[in-house]
Amino acid sequence: MSGPVRMISEAQQSYSFSRRAVLLGGIQATAGLVLAGRMTWLAVYENDKYKLLAESNRVNLTLIPPRRGWLVDRNGAPIANNRTDFRVDIIPDRLEKESKGQVLAQLRDLLKLTAEDLARIEEDLKGAAGFQPVQVAENLDWERFAAVSVRLPELPGVAPTRGFARNYPAGAAVGHLVGYVGAATAEQFKASKDPLLVTPGFKLGKDGLEKMLEGPLRGKAGAKRVEVTARGKLVRELATRPDEPGQTIRLTIDAGLQEFAARRLGNESGSCTVFDVTNGNILAMVSMPAYDPNALSDGISRSEWKMLSQDDHLPLMNKTLQGLYPPGSTFKPATALAILGAGVDPSRVIYCNGGYQLGNRRFGCLGRHGPMTMHTAIARSCNTYFYTLGREIGIEPIAAAARKLGFGAEFELPLPSQRYGTIPDTAWKMRRYKQDWTQADTLNAAIGQGYVLVSPFQLALSAARVASGRELLPSLLAGKRKPASRLAFPEEHLAIVRSGMDEVVNGHGTAGASKLQLDGIRMGGKTGTAQVRRIMDRNRGQGGDWKYRDHGLFVCFAPVDNPRYAASVVIEHGMGGARAAAPVAKDVLTFLFDKQKALDTLAVLENGWGGDIRARMATRDAAFRAAQGLPAAKPTPGASPLPQPTPSATATPMPAATPTATPTPAASPSPQGPDE
């Protein structure tokens, strides 16, 4: 059956098999060695690397937002503090697509979310990526928070957290000063890559002191190490490093005074700045109306924002630093110092016949004052006197004196924006308008009109400098500072101006009605009326449309004999300093010497206005929502301050006369003066 040749080849085949089997075995052994080598490489040489990776898989580091440092007033009373906040977020990565609808429906029922809230959440979820949480609701009460917490197993992707939220006890009264906080923007996160920025509940300063003092206020985040499964399910907590709260920062502000001043400004669009004359500390810095920083920090709705931005009283603008006005007669102390500095005898008499003739143009005075000395000219605010002598000495000394009082300058303050205004001179006009300075310009500048623009803050500072005779520098943060040097004005010149200002209030002056009703304490001041339209207009800014009325200004200090405080009050379109601004200043200064008396006065006024700030803002909000056809106030605030301490005031909210703020879509006029 098998031939000899075949036999050999079968043997050969068998031999070939053996060789190839050995070869195969060798290859397999080599492969085994490769596998063993690879194992050793991974498990021994790269062990550290993979151990770390396994740990970072297993352990999830959750940041705990640091409690923000408090802002306290000069006496330690809180201006901005933190309150417990129960919030619920959704982690988009952990929200499964199939269960999304059911989760949202359940949240809606549990948290009583409105359709508005749900629309926002849906929109946020669309743009959200990864682990960046999307806020469902914050400021929840315990019941609703607990209702979500116990149903967590049915709510994948939902993360309830107990954290802290910013709280401003004084509300709108400190709005422009402290600013507000809010979640970081996508740009901020991209720039810093700090995971804290996208941690739920973390907010950073968006405006005002909160923004400028972000560094010290922020603190250091704590961290919670938890073991989690690949699906993000928590297995157990491993360790927790507590957060380090931010620094508490003490301000020079007097919280009581700040709130009083804010309330005293009532429904006016205005500002009030109060200085401690002894050291330049800012005691109050109020711009009204203002936004409620609590509401802005919680995030406000589009309609609320619309209401704020359409209001012609400009609640979004800090008028103390950003509002620029022609100072009007409140500038006369500066002109007076320039006149005295030029060697003019203060007892020199200028006769006022109701105006001043420059060529064929007549510059009006507000009355026929007759013979005027510097003392009476300041007291009665005689324009003719300052036209005459201002023209005599020229613009340069006037501008120089104004700058010495702090006009036209910016100061180092932890606030985001300041406008320094204009103190015009020949060089300025050439630079700005390529025109020569004229005598008419000098006349206008001498009475604080024309090109002169100052901020209410500068006005208060100028009063403080005149009162103290020192080159005070403003400060907002408490702490020792070196005493200010003397102003480059002779003391007797300053005394002449101060006595003129004393006369304004306590003698035959323009603000006699605003005399302090306190024993032994007198206030010196200077009224001012800044024209919004030219003085030739028919009603001279004393009536008609609100937005064409004159601004009322007042600067003051007290006590006259040994000045302690200085202040400025500016009431936009208040029609006159004596009429609108001086009474406010009087009450604010009264508050510093006799709190109760001032509060009693205020209580009567607030009754007439329809409650305190909070009550009036609520009324206005309701009116706006009604006008916009929106549902009445938010029934279940997904984002509204709930556990807020009730304001100390006795006034109860009542739906009294709604203030002027049915907003007009027309652009609001800028608070700047005439543009001559």
Next chain:
Amino acid sequence: MNRLNTGPGFVPAPLAQLPWLVILLVCAIGGFGVLVLLSAAGGDLKWAQPQGARFLVFLGMALVLSRVRENIWSTLAFPLYGIFLVMLIGVELLGAVAGGSQRWLDLGFIRLQPSEMMKVAIILACAKFYDMLPAGEIRKFGAIWPALAMIAVPAALVMLQPDLGTALMITAGGITVMFLAGVPLRLFIGSGLALAVSVPILVNYVLHEYQRNRVLTFLDPESDPLGTGYHISQSKIAIGSGGIFGKGFLNGTQSHLDYLPEGHTDFALATMMEEWGLMGGLFVIIAYGLLIRWGIVVGVRSNSKFGKLVAAGIATTIFFYVFINMAMVMGLAPVVGIPLPLISFGGSAQMTILICIGILMSLDRQNRLNRATTRW
């Protein structure tokens, strides 16, 4: 290796004739596998219990197979190949009817994966073919194309399922038998080179999207750490973090916290090595090394061409299982979905491997019988 003298004694002869060392080795691997599955389920018996029970059943089956004579295997080689080929086509048709890819046939008592059985059948069939072929023909074209056809048809069918891993194993098993039978070496070298050239083309035009992704991801797993590269990355983390002695039984975090996907099936090695470390890995390599070596030795000792080719071919099939799985788990090969036999959870591979071992034991027994006959 496992020759026990069949002398008189208390132990009944059939029992004493069993290759006890091999059974011990297989039990060691299988038992270890059950422990790994116990840990993969976090101490739960949900995988360990059925796996252990099945192991015992299939081991019994292997022992039954070990009593089968070599000439029966030889006779059955083509019919078995035919049956499984028909079943493969059946699966394909069923899948087309059901409108989805299906890999198994439900026979009522067991879900049979014909592709799995084909891994063994292809070895038997190829070995039978070369056994029938006169040695002088081996260098002729007629020795090559029938074998290639026998390999290509089932491989293509499995590829259609689509199951790249199994298709590769069927091809590799068949080619191994061709190689051992003595098909000229230059053909292997030549086709190896051709393959190297055609792989990129294959990857781009023939493979399914997910298969292509797996291959591409294999080349650069970190490029897509959350997508297809996730498996390999997490598996390497599990193995690497285990260190030399591992984190200890039931202490693995990668597997227990679900970071390691498929930790009880294809990636069971990673689950095991996280807890048992390099030592556990080397144990598995050495145990399988001994088993495969025994298989090849059985082949070398065999008197018949069929026996030689089947034994060495089956040993190599076991090698392919182990090597491809381990290489894949450690990031040396693309994720192709081949389990680690006797350790990964799943009955099909378990059955295939124990059938392989049963056939090897039967050939081993044949060797001993032959030797005894010659001696007498």
